[in-house]
Amino acid sequence: MNIVVCVKQVPDTAAKLQVVDSHVTWGDSPLIVNPWDEYAYEEALLLKEKFGGKATAISMGPESAVEALKTCLAVGCDEAYLITDPALKGSDASATALTLAKAVQKLGDVDLVLLGKQAIDGDTGLTAAMLGRHLGWTVLTQVIKIHEIDPAAKTIKVERFMEEGRQVCSAKLPAVVSVIKGINEPRYPSFMGIRKASKATIPNWSIADLGIEASRVGASGAFVAWPEIYPMPLKETKVEWIEGGSPQEIAAKLADKLIAEKVI
Amino acid sequence: MANQVWVYIDQFKGQATPSAWEAVSAAKSVAEQLGSGITALVIGSGVESLAQQAFDVGVDEVVVCEDGSLADFRVEPYAAVFAKVLGEARPKVVIGTASTRVRDLFAYASIDLESGVIVDATGLEIKDGAIVVTRPVYAGKLLCNEVAKKGQPLLVSVRVRAFPPPQSGAGKSGSVTKVSAVLGEDQLTTKVLDYVVEEGEVSVDGAAIIVSGGRGVNGPEGFEPLRALAKVLGGAVGASRAAVDAGWIPYSHQVGQTGKVVSPDLYIACGISGAVQHQAGMRTSKVIVAINKDKDAPIFNLAKYGVVGDLFEIVPALTEEFRKRLGK
Structure with a gap:
């Protein structure tokens, strides 16, 4: 089983974000592996431990994203590649998916691509399905459990987390699978792992290395642009304290308020 | 089918999902300014009654693809129909509710259509003839105004409860165009085996x-x-x-x-x-x-x-x- 894990480097979930000249900044908050992608690398490692083969991490991003790939190596991925190129700046989900597809094709002989269900910066959740379409592979998003994989028959059976419940489906490999919380408990890197990762050289791939024309990626290849980004205007709320001598009195007062609000 | 504004009606087992019609409200908010009527696209099995429901909330035309292979949502066959119909009509925008299904459908079909996708919209407006879509990013800490740069239709999913359900009782009727499925069962790589539902629980999705x-x-x-x-x-x-x-x-x-x-x-x-x-x-x-x-x-x-x-x-x-x- 050869598995590719796609990871993205994002600002920490607790980062205080600011917008300066239409660019998002996060001060000195750390950059982390997108939390959803931790479930993807953990699942890749579990499958590798079960079936053998190789787990390869790839990331598209600026040179700093090499740190996210080092985390992947530290937890046990075998190889990592950074896709970085000035021409990729301004890529939308579609251009990102195209780039990742070309990287997966360059790696070759891949059975499964794993991603987190979405990145916590752009929050689109589109990349997995787009990547699958580019590759012409099975797409299974929002997977909360991989029941079984038969590497010989090239089949996979999963449980997907849908609005109406969990959908159980079987499908053919190769597949692109996006995973969610609950599928596993991501491991922490070991001390040895961190030491090994710090010494590893992570090859850089440019778009030329992947055979992608510059016009198909970055701001020029994007189908969508985001000319304006700004802080969520917050409703000025001042809490109105509901007090009373007994829980019953508080409940009655609160019920009055909520009925007057017409939300019940 | 010259309407510039289309809606995709999300359904589960032949019933429109609770938020599906909110897409019609979002569509209405832009259709008038664009001088366009609204066409609804329905894909599934046992979905023909949804056409009348669509007219009832003010849709002008309906395109239905009804086929046994479409009983369960699977992205490949749904996207094949979606890309074929919209690739021919090439409207300005297609709007759907932001469900898991619609997210997959729009993402997958956008590659065939060579057009953009914007998900989880909380606002839509027309500025200088272009559709400007507002959506939360960075977990709602920031808002982003997004536009199509190239390709059409722009595929927009609207966040559940961001738009009100449309008034019913429009009493309209209009043309229903039937289209065929594009892929046969033998061309599909996925089979849906079962649904596991938590009994008696109201889902937080769309809850009031x-x-x-x-x-x-x-x-x-x-x-x-x-x-x-x-x-x-x-x-x-x-x-x-x-x-x-x-x-x-x-x-x-x-x-x-x-x-x-x-x-x-x-x-x-x-x-x-x-x-x-x-x-x-x-x-x-x-x-x-x-x-x-x-x-x-x-x-x-x-x-x-x-x-x-x-x-x-x-x-x-x-x-x-x-x-x-x-x-x-």
């Missing part, structure tokens, strides 16, 4: 009222009073990450950055301190009530009504009060 518990509920049994209140109010039970990670309640109830993003009319936070990651999932709720022992808990900065006290006293009292008032 959510009663949510955090670390302060102290254990799995601590959710019982919350469930009782939710039941009386006809609402769903939510939870913070702390409660889910402690194993007190399944992940499907988690509200927040790594859970569900919800926007109910009423959100009652019980024993939830209100970390920024939790706020990301519920801050757009219309009315927030917080019940917490700690007067300085950050959740009170978002709350309209605050109760400092023991949730195990307040919540049952509230349940009893509403039971009386609502006659339950």
Whole structure:
């Protein structure tokens, strides 16, 4: 089983974000592996431990994203590649998916691509399905459990987390699978792992290395642009304290308020 | 089919999903300014009655693809129909509700259509003839205005409850165009075997009222009073990450950055301190009530009504009060 894990480097979930000249900044908050992608690398490692083969991490991003790939190596991925190129700046989900597809094709002989269900910066959740379409592979998003994989028959059976419940489906490999919380408990890197990762050289791939024309990626290849980004205007709320001598009195007062609000 | 504005009607087992028609409201908000009528696209099996429902909420034309192979949503056959129909019509925009299905469908089909996708829109407007879509990013800490740069149709999913359900009773009727499935069963790589549904639970997705518990509920049994209140109010039970990670309640109830993003009319936070990651999932709720022992808990900065006290006293009292008032 050869598995590719796609990871993205994002600002920490607790980062205080600011917008300066239409660019998002996060001060000195750390950059982390997108939390959803931790479930993807953990699942890749579990499958590798079960079936053998190789787990390869790839990331598209600026040179700093090499740190996210080092985390992947530290937890046990075998190889990592950074896709970085000035021409990729301004890529939308579609251009990102195209780039990742070309990287997966360059790696070759891949059975499964794993991603987190979405990145916590752009929050689109589109990349997995787009990547699958580019590759012409099975797409299974929002997977909360991989029941079984038969590497010989090239089949996979999963449980997907849908609005109406969990959908159980079987499908053919190769597949692109996006995973969610609950599928596993991501491991922490070991001390040895961190030491090994710090010494590893992570090859850089440019778009030329992947055979992608510059016009198909970055701001020029994007189908969508985001000319304006700004802080969520917050409703000025001042809490109105509901007090009373007994829980019953508080409940009655609160019920009055909520009925007057017409939300019940 | 010269309409510039289309809607995709999300359905499950032949029934439109509760938020499916909100896409029609979003479509109406731009169609008039564009001088366009609205065409609805329905794909599935046993979905023909949805055409009349679409006319009833003000849609002008309907295109239906009805085929046994489309009984369960699978992205390949749905996207094949979607890309074929929209590739021929090439309207300006297609709007659907932001469900898991629609997200997959729009993403997959956009590659064939060579057009853009914008998900989770909370606002749509026309500026200088272009559609400007507002959506939250960075877990709702920021908003982004997005536009199509090239390709059409632009595929836009609208966040559940961001637009009101449309008025029914339009009494319209119009043309229904039938189209065939594109892929045969032998060309599909996925088979849906089963659905596992949590019985008797109201899902937090699209719920109008959510009663949510955090670390302060102290254990799995601590959710019982919350469930009782939710039941009386006809609402769903939510939870913070702390409660889910402690194993007190399944992940499907988690509200927040790594859970569900919800926007109910009423959100009652019980024993939830209100970390920024939790706020990301519920801050757009219309009315927030917080019940917490700690007067300085950050959740009170978002709350309209605050109760400092023991949730195990307040919540049952509230349940009893509403039971009386609502006659339950």
